[in-house]
Amino acid sequence: MSEHWDAIFAQKSNDELSWYQKEPTTSLEILTRWCRPDDAIIDIGAGSVGLAEHLIERRWRDVTLLDISREALDIAAKRLGSNATKVSYEIADIREWSPTRRYRVWHDRAVFHFLISAEEQRDYVLTAARALDLGAVLIVATFSPSGPTHCSGLPIVQHDSASITALFNAEFDLIDSRDEMHTTPFESTQSFTWSVLRRR
Ligand SMILES: C[S@@+](CC[C@H](N)C(=O)[O-])C[C@H]1O[C@@H](n2cnc3c(N)ncnc32)[C@H](O)[C@@H]1O
Secondary structure, three states: OHHHHHHHHHHOOHHHOOOOOOOOHHHHHHHHHHOOOOOOEEEEOOOOOOOHHHHHHOOOOOEEEEEOOHHHHHHHHHHHHHHHHHEEEEEOOOOOOOOOOOEEEEEEEOOHHHOOOHHHHHHHHHHHHHHEEEEEEEEEEEEOOOOOOEEOOEEOOOOOHHHHHHHHOOOEEEEEEEEEEEEOOOOOEEEEEEEEEEEO
16 A cells, blocks of 8 residues: 555656645644644644645644655655754554554544545544544544545545544544535545544
8 A cells, every 4th residue: 555655656746646735724724723833743644745834834843744655754854844853754554553652633634535444444533542632633634425436546435524423423522624625736626524523
């Protein structure tokens, strides 16, 4: 699986990736509403142009980027330039990852929906619960029921806030949700659902 993603990041520039956005507007809106820059944050499947540079600009001090692709994190670090050392990096498959510390914020844009089986989804929820302090915030964005069925040649599972609530219910309460129409660099649109949950 890491080979699949490494090949994509090696072959395509950032603005050839369907999920590319100039500004992570919805992420920043949600973080401003529910979190503070002194919260420790982990970005799951951060990719090559994630949140990090915006977080550093806004003086977030404890930022971790996790991705299955070393290539993606290398590009992300290059983009950060002299700020690259202000961020921690974890090359890991979220399906096998064991957290060694705790965070106050979990951010996942367009990764959870790649988990197809009920077992993978349940394990993800347990991993997130283990990685987060009580009261911490989990932000997850997936393709919605009117969004795409595939991304980067892989099938995804569409979710709405009701299905996310049901899947995360054992450990998390839904506190916010919103829909977003993402415009890709190719001027097509993709419907996303954002869910914000609090660790019980
Ligand atoms: C659609 S991209 C989204 C990137 C980023 N979150 C964004 O919004 O710009 C999916 C990302 O998740 C990573 N990824 C896919 N499966 C993963 C897994 N099982 N564990 C960790 N990262 C994964 C990919 O390498 C890629 O960077």
